[in-house]
Amino acid sequence: MPARRRRYDFSSRSAALLRRVSCAPRKDKGFHDCCLREYVTVGPALRKEKEMRRIIVLVVLVAAAHMIAADFLVQENSRIKVQSKVPIKASPFDLQDVRLLDGPFLDAMLRDQKYLLGIDSDRLLHMFRVTAGLPSSARPLGGWEAPDVELRGHSLGHFLSACALMYSSTGDERFKTKADAIVAELGKIQQAMPSRGFHPGYLSAxxxxxxxxxDARRRVWAPYYTIHKIMAGLLDMYLLCGNRQALDVPIGSSSASTV
Incomplete structure (x- = not known):
């Protein structure tokens, strides 16, 4: 018996659904085994539901970020000047106290190490130098770090955080040395920014x-997000690697933001 194809049309105030059902008889089961494909044209009600889901996801992500930040801050760290007024009953293990044994997680960490050490620091710094009017012969990065992408610069912040966390996890000086060198270059770039007409202390790509x-409500891609990632990477370098300059740079940036 050849497969039968049926076409159903459904409609309501919120959506119109077009379902195409291919049915093939299953003699051993006594019923038709259907392969269903749905083509959905979403109406106003479903669009509203979709937006609500996005809002819920955003709220969950923000809450998770706050919890992660809180967990990090409750760790005993002499570099944190403002201590919690609430007695801490539990805190996460320090990364230095945890070592991975042989297995897939260690394999993944070793691949991460190879990747971090293989990244060209000058390419990460390229658009920072260009913005400050400093010479750079590095080949620009692509993707979200491309010279014509407004999100450029955020990956350097992620990189600093990754190196700081890897150093704290392993004690491998290669990650601290590489990230320290980037922090030093960022300090030079920050000093050069006023020569291009930027406020003293400004630092970005x-x-x-x-x-x-x-401020003018004109289209632009997330400059505050990018600045946050850069500052977060510098803060990790200060807290986890003890790099004092990594704290001085964002302090200088904060003075620029108040002008």
Whole structure:
């Protein structure tokens, strides 16, 4: 018996659904085994539901981020000047107290190490130097770090955090040395920024004009997000690697933001 194809049309105030069902008889089961494909045209009600789901996901992610930050801050760290007023009953293990044994997690960490050590620091710094008017012969990165992408610069912050965490986890000086060198270069770049007309202390891979576009409600891609990632990476370098300059740089940036 040849397969039968049926076409059903459903409609409601919120959506119109077009379902195509291919049915093939299953003699051993006594019923038709169906392969179903749905083509959905979403109406106003479903769009509203979809937006609500996005909001819920965003709230969950923000809450998770706050919990992770809180866990990190409750660790005993002499470099944190403002201590919690609430007695801490539990805190996470320090990364230095945990070592991975042979297995898939250690394999993944070793691959991460190879990747981090293989990244060209000058390519990460390229658009920072260009923005500050400093010479750079490095080949620009692509993707979200491409010279014409407004999100450029955030990956350097992620890289600093990754190196700081890897150093704290393993004690391998190669990660601290590489990240320390980047912090030193960022300090030089920050000092050069005023020569291009930027406020003293400003540091990014894009011009300050991006923030003016935020204030004017003009289209721009997440400058505050990018600055946050850069500062987060520097903060990790201070807290986990003891790099004092990594704290001085964002302090200088905060003075630029108050001008």
């Amino acid at each position: 894009f011009p300050e004009e991006f923030f003016d576009r935020v």
